[in-house]
Amino acid sequence: MIQRKVIVIGGGLAGLTASAYLAKNNYKATLIESSPKLGGRTYSFLDKETNTVLDNGQHILMGCYFETLNFLSLIQAKENFYFQKRLEVNFVKEGFRVVPLKSLPVIYPLNLLLGVLRYKAINFSDRLSLIKVFLKVPFYSSNKLSGMNIKEWLENENQSKNVQDAFWRILAIGALNTSFKKASAKIFVDIIRQIFLTGKKAATIILPKFGLTESFCRDAEEYIINNGGEILFSETALKLVIKDDRITEVHTSNRVYTDFDFIITAIPAFALSRVLDEKYQIKIPEFNYSTILNIHLWLKENSFPKGFFGLINSPLHWVFNKGTHLNIVISDAEELASKSDEDLILMVKSEVQKFFLLNPDIISNYKIIKEKRATFIPSNYILDKRPQQKTKIKNLILAGDWVDTGLPSTIESAVKSGRVAADLILNMK
Numbered sequence: 509m510i511q512r513k514v515i516v517i518g519g520g521l522a523g524l525t526a527s528a529y530l531a532k533n534n535y536k537a538t539l540i541e542s543s544p545k546l547g548g549r550t551y552s553f554l555d556k557e558t559n560t561v562l563d564n565g566q567h568i569l570m571g572c573y574f575e576t577l578n579f580l581s582l583i584q585a586k587e588n589f590y591f592q593k594r595l596e597v598n599f600v601k602e603g604f605r606v607v608p609l610k611s612l613p614v615i616y617p618l619n620l621l622l623g624v625l626r627y628k629a630i631n632f633s634d635r636l637s638l639i640k641v642f643l644k645v646p647f648y649s650s651n652k653l654s655g656m657n658i659k660e661w662l663e664n665e666n667q668s669k670n671v672q673d674a675f676w677r678i679l680a681i682g683a684l685n686t687s688f689k690k691a692s693a694k695i696f697v698d699i700i701r702q703i704f705l706t707g708k709k710a711a712t713i714i715l716p717k718f719g720l721t722e723s724f725c726r727d728a729e730e731y732i733i734n735n736g737g738e739i740l741f742s743e744t745a746l747k748l749v750i751k752d753d754r755i756t757e758v759h760t761s762n763r764v765y766t767d768f769d770f771i772i773t774a775i776p777a778f779a780l781s782r783v784l785d786e787k788y789q790i791k792i793p794e795f796n797y798s799t800i801l802n803i804h805l806w807l808k809e810n811s812f813p814k815g816f817f818g819l820i821n822s823p824l825h826w827v828f829n830k831g832t833h834l835n836i837v838i839s840d841a842e843e844l845a846s847k848s849d850e851d852l853i854l855m856v857k858s859e860v861q862k863f864f865l866l867n868p869d870i871i872s873n874y875k876i877i878k879e880k881r882a883t884f885i886p887s888n889y890i891l892d893k894r895p896q897q898k899t900k901i902k903n904l905i906l907a908g909d910w911v912d913t914g915l916p917s918t919i920e921s922a923v924k925s926g927r928v929a930a931d932l933i934l935n936m937k
């Protein structure tokens with residue numbers, strides 16, 4: 509049988525997933541990546557000054573990332589991750605007052621409802637109003653929600669300021685990386701359904717054990733190559749030539765490809781509009797993006813408590829103790845990203861002192877990573893415009909976290925798009 513050849517453009521998680529599933533099915537996958545590394549927006553690097561592997565930003569997976577978990581099983585990389593047995597997150601208020609949110613060891617979904625009932629960051633009547641919303645979640649109409657932003661939805665549901673600040677904001681900013689006013693209530697309720705209604709483990713948190721590149725990309729690369737695929741680095745796709753509704757040539761910075769059956773593009777929307785001429789009538793929407801700031805902090809002596817913490821009412825959203833250093837995450841960070849490093853670190857010092865009673869003098873070093881186009885903003889306007897993966901061009905399939913997966917801009921969306929792209933090709937005769 510003739511082996512079918514697929515060029516996959518982009519070596520982020522969408523491209524890696526598509527290539528791995530194609531390789532599994534004996535298709536010849538050639539992955540072209542413009543940078544010298546894999547992982548796209550999910551990567552790590554060795555910081556020579558501190559001799560530490562740093563992530564471009566802490567990434568959190570959840571038990572409801574079913575596509576990602578399947579992909580990790582395929583490439584045999586599950587052991588690169590820590591899996592919670594039950595949901596457990598420690599939130600912190602000023603003065604190092606720790607308020608846990610834990611699911612209880614009882615039958616699902618009672619385990620989560622009881623966990624919320626015991627969440628002491630909010631008063632009892634707020635907890636009840638929160639539970640009321642959870643009980644309504646399965647029954648909301650998508651049509652109604654797609655006309656609202658999260659703020660409007662929460663006000664409709666009479667959620668107090670306290671419950672918004674100490675629960676909904678933390679969930680929304682973590683999952684959508686944007687403000688209540690910009691994000692669609694529909695996609696938010698869809699996420700709540702996935703986290704809280706798709707099984708006992710769906711709400712648990714999964715964290716990489718190693719740097720992101722080692723946790724995700726090393727095994728993916730090995731799997732693709734061991735199964736007959738190839739990966740080409742530092743090669744940029746420049747132009748797709750289309751004749752009679754088919755791509756006939758792929759021009760890259762290094763050569764021109766003509767010998768292929770299918771193309772999968774797994775690059776961001778703005779990068780795709782550079783290689784695909786508008787006249788081919790594939791509508792690529794113009795996304796707005798949100799910034800994520802990651803601040804890596806070294807202490808003279810790491811006496812910081814183990815694990816990770818969500819902060820209530822602070823410009824810092826999460827602190828992860830990585831052992832060698834702390835990784836502080838600030839989402840929806842457009843405004844803060846425009847500040848100087850000196851101003852940012854002053855703010856960080858004051859917040860860690862307020863929240864963790866940490867003496868700022870023990871901070872010995874820091875690194876700030878600003879990811880300006882970390883995720884697209886899931887507004888009601890843009891959600892309708894996300895394109896389908898199958899296109900009018902017969903041998904072109906789109907992938908990437910931004911295509912119409914129904915999910916926000918996450919690893920799960922990227923991986924799902926890659927798996928679907930491969931399936932579409934495998935099902936084409």
Ligand SMILES: Cc1cc2nc3c(=O)[nH]c(=O)nc-3n(C[C@H](O)[C@H](O)[C@H](O)COP(=O)(O)OP(=O)(O)OC[C@H]3O[C@@H](n4cnc5c(N)ncnc54)[C@H](O)[C@@H]3O)c2cc1C
Pocket residue numbers: 517518519520521522523540541542543546547548549550564565566567568569743744745746774775776779783800802879881882883907908909910917918919920922
């Ligand atoms: C700091 C940060 C924190 C995040 N935290 C989380 C989190 O906690 N949980 C979560 O689920 N998600 C998180 N995300 C989002 C997640 O990283 C992305 O959704 C996901 O990585 C997108 O993958 P992708 O393959 O669709 O795109 P990308 O990762 O952008 O990959 C696209 C690839 O295509 C390459 N490329 C572009 N143009 C060309 C070209 N012309 N030719 C060849 N190659 C090209 C790029 O170099 C890149 O490698 C975070 C993102 C950031 C930045």
